[in-house]
Amino acid sequence: MENKRVILAVVLSLAVLVGWNFLFPAKPPAPKPDTAAQSQAQAPAPKATPAPKADPIAAFAPTPGKKVMVETPLYTAEFNAAGGVLSQFSLKNYRQTITNDSPLVDLVNAKSQSKAPLGLILNGSPTWQNVDWAIEGGDLRLGPADTGSLTFVGRMGDVTLKRVMTFSGAGYLIDEKLSLQNAGGAPLSSRLSMTVAVDRLSAEGDSYNPTQAAFYDTSGLELFSSEKKLAEGIADEKPVQWGSIMSNYFLVGVIPQTDNLHGKAKIEDGIFRVAVDKEGIDIPAGGRSDLDISYYLGPKDPKYLAAAPNHLSAAIDYGWFDFIAKPLLKLLHFFYDYVGNYGVAIILLTVLIKAIFWPLSHKSYKSMEQMKKLQPLLSQLREKYKDDRQKMNEEMMQLYKTYKVNPAGGCLPMVVQIPVFFGLYQALLHSIELRHACFIRYLPFTDMIWLADLSAKDPFYITPLIMGATMFLQQKMTPAPGDPTQAKIMLLMPVIFTFMFLNFPSGLVVYWLVNNVISIAQQYWMLNKKS
Incomplete structure (x- = not known):
C-alpha cells in the first residue's frame, strides 16, 4: 500500500x-455499602479460632457529641466521639482554586460528614447511631516526627468496640487497632463494614478527572466511574485488599489488614460512599477479636502512598504505558x-x-x-x-x-x-x-x-x-x-x-x-x- x-x-x-x-469513560465502580450496605443480613461465619482474652471492661462514661481535633503539618482533622467518625479533614498544602485566599481542600465537608466517614457498621447496624460512646484523650498537635493516639469506646449490647487510632505528623495514614469484646455468655459471629464517605473530589462531568470508586482485588486495580451505576449501587465480587473514592489527585480509602474482604460502593444524596466488608468475625464468650485497619485521606502522591499497606500505591495508574x-x-x-x-x-x-x-x-x-x-x-x-x-x-x-x-x-x-x-x-x-x-x-x-x-x-x-x-x-x-x-x-x-x-x-x-x-x-x- x-x-x-x-x-x-x-x-x-x-x-x-x-x-x-474522552469518548469512552472508564468502566463504572463496584458498589460499596452505604445505607444499603447497612441493611444486609448477617451471614454465617466459619468456626471461630481461639481469640485473645478480653480485657476487663472499665467504667464507662459516655461523652455524647464531644469533638476532638488532630493537627499535623499536613492536615487538620476533627473527630466526633459518637463512633469515632470524621467531621472535618482539611489538607494544609492544597487549596480548592488557584487564588491565594481560596479555602483549603476539605475531604470531609458539611455535606459528607452526615454519611459518617470512617464509620463502622456492625451486623448491619451503624455504630455511630443509638450507641453510647466515650473518648479517651484530647486534642493532638503533632510535629513532623511525632505520633499520637485517640481511643473511642462504645457499647452495643454485649459487644464493646474499642477503636485506637494512631496519627503521624509525617504522612496522611491513620492506623486503627479495633477490638470487639464479647461480654455475653454465648459466642458471636459478626459482620463488619468499614466505610469512607466523601463529597465529589472533582468537577461534575469532568471526563479527564472523574470522581470514581476504586478497589484493589485479585485482578489488580478496578475503577468504577459510571455515576448512573454508582447511584444504583455496585459490588466488586472478587476479594479486595482496599477500597477508595478518588480523583486524579486525591484519595480517601480504607485498607483493612485481613483477608476475605468484599467491597461495595454507592452514591447517596450526592455523596460517594465505599465500604469494605469482613464476614465471619468470631468473638468467643468472654473473649475478644482484633482487627488492624488503615485509612488514607490525602493527595495521590507516590511518596505518601508507598507508606500505606496492601499496595495502595497502585491507585496511581498510568495504564499500558506505565513503564x-x-x-x-x-x-x-x-x-x-x-x-x-x-x-x-x-x-x-x-x-x-x-x-x-x-x-x-x-x-x-x-x-x-x-x-x-x-x-x-x-x-x-x-x-x-x-x-x-x-x-x-x-x-x-x-x-x-x-x-x-x-x-x-x-x-x-x-x-x-x-x-x-x-x-x-x-x-x-x-x-x-x-x-x-x-x-x-x-x-x-x-x-x-x-x-x-x-x-x-x-x-x-x-x-x-x-x-x-x-x-x-x-x-x-x-x-x-x-x-x-x-x-x-x-x-x-x-x-x-x-x-x-x-x-x-x-x-x-x-x-x-x-x-x-x-x-x-x-x-x-x-x-x-x-x-
Missing part, C-alpha cells in the same frame, strides 16, 4: 487512541528542580524526547523525500491500472523494491513515538504536582489569568488553536498524497486534533505544541539542507 495510506492509518489510529478517554510514564515523570521533576516552573520543565522534556528520536525522524524525512520523487511514477501506475487494483499494487511494490524505498518508512517513527505520547499523557494527567502548577500566570500585556494551572484547560483556547495551526503547517510541508481525496482527509486531521485538544490539560497541549514546533524546524532543515 502506498506510503500516504499507511500514514493516514497511523494518524487516524492516534486520533482514536488520544480521544479514547514509560514513570521515568518521564522523574525527568520532569528533575528539570523542575532546576528551573522551578513545570511549564518550562515540560518544554525541556519535549526537547530531550525530540533529541532521542532524532535518528528516527531523520530516516522518516528521508523516506518522505524519496516518496515525493516517486510520485510521478506512482501516478502513472494508478492511471495505467486503475481498473485492476491487484495489478496496480503489485507494480507499486515492484517500484518500491527497484528504488529501494520503504513505503512505511515515513510513518514508522510516528508509530514508535505513540507510546511516549500516551505515557506522558497519563503522567501529566495523574501528577499531583501539576495541579495548580503555574506556567504563564497572565495573558501577556493583560491582567487575565491564563496558564496558571497546567492541570486545567487553556481558558482562552490559545495553545490548542496554535497547536492546530502547527499541525496544518506540518501537513503542508509533507509531500502530498497522489490521491486528491486522501490529501483532503489528511488536511482535516489538524481540525480533528484541535477539537480534541480544546479541553485537554494545558500541560499536555504545551507538550504537543512544542513538539510540533521542533518538528517543523527539524523538517524544514532536513528537507532543505544541501546534500
Whole structure:
C-alpha cells in the first residue's frame, strides 16, 4: 500500500487512541455499602479460632457529641466521639482554586460528614447511631516526627468496640487497632463494614478527572466511574485488599489488614460512599477479636502512598504505558528542580524526547523525500491500472523494491513515538504536582489569568488553536498524497486534533505544541539542507 495510506492509518489510529478517554469513560465502580450496605443480613461465619482474652471492661462514661481535633503539618482533622467518625479533614498544602485566599481542600465537608466517614457498621447496624460512646484523650498537635493516639469506646449490647487510632505528623495514614469484646455468655459471629464517605473530589462531568470508586482485588486495580451505576449501587465480587473514592489527585480509602474482604460502593444524596466488608468475625464468650485497619485521606502522591499497606500505591495508574510514564515523570521533576516552573520543565522534556528520536525522524524525512520523487511514477501506475487494483499494487511494490524505498518508512517513527505520547499523557494527567502548577500566570500585556494551572484547560483556547495551526503547517510541508481525496482527509486531521485538544490539560497541549514546533524546524532543515 502506498506510503500516504499507511500514514493516514497511523494518524487516524492516534486520533482514536488520544480521544479514547474522552469518548469512552472508564468502566463504572463496584458498589460499596452505604445505607444499603447497612441493611444486609448477617451471614454465617466459619468456626471461630481461639481469640485473645478480653480485657476487663472499665467504667464507662459516655461523652455524647464531644469533638476532638488532630493537627499535623499536613492536615487538620476533627473527630466526633459518637463512633469515632470524621467531621472535618482539611489538607494544609492544597487549596480548592488557584487564588491565594481560596479555602483549603476539605475531604470531609458539611455535606459528607452526615454519611459518617470512617464509620463502622456492625451486623448491619451503624455504630455511630443509638450507641453510647466515650473518648479517651484530647486534642493532638503533632510535629513532623511525632505520633499520637485517640481511643473511642462504645457499647452495643454485649459487644464493646474499642477503636485506637494512631496519627503521624509525617504522612496522611491513620492506623486503627479495633477490638470487639464479647461480654455475653454465648459466642458471636459478626459482620463488619468499614466505610469512607466523601463529597465529589472533582468537577461534575469532568471526563479527564472523574470522581470514581476504586478497589484493589485479585485482578489488580478496578475503577468504577459510571455515576448512573454508582447511584444504583455496585459490588466488586472478587476479594479486595482496599477500597477508595478518588480523583486524579486525591484519595480517601480504607485498607483493612485481613483477608476475605468484599467491597461495595454507592452514591447517596450526592455523596460517594465505599465500604469494605469482613464476614465471619468470631468473638468467643468472654473473649475478644482484633482487627488492624488503615485509612488514607490525602493527595495521590507516590511518596505518601508507598507508606500505606496492601499496595495502595497502585491507585496511581498510568495504564499500558506505565513503564514509560514513570521515568518521564522523574525527568520532569528533575528539570523542575532546576528551573522551578513545570511549564518550562515540560518544554525541556519535549526537547530531550525530540533529541532521542532524532535518528528516527531523520530516516522518516528521508523516506518522505524519496516518496515525493516517486510520485510521478506512482501516478502513472494508478492511471495505467486503475481498473485492476491487484495489478496496480503489485507494480507499486515492484517500484518500491527497484528504488529501494520503504513505503512505511515515513510513518514508522510516528508509530514508535505513540507510546511516549500516551505515557506522558497519563503522567501529566495523574501528577499531583501539576495541579495548580503555574506556567504563564497572565495573558501577556493583560491582567487575565491564563496558564496558571497546567492541570486545567487553556481558558482562552490559545495553545490548542496554535497547536492546530502547527499541525496544518506540518501537513503542508509533507509531500502530498497522489490521491486528491486522501490529501483532503489528511488536511482535516489538524481540525480533528484541535477539537480534541480544546479541553485537554494545558500541560499536555504545551507538550504537543512544542513538539510540533521542533518538528517543523527539524523538517524544514532536513528537507532543505544541501546534500
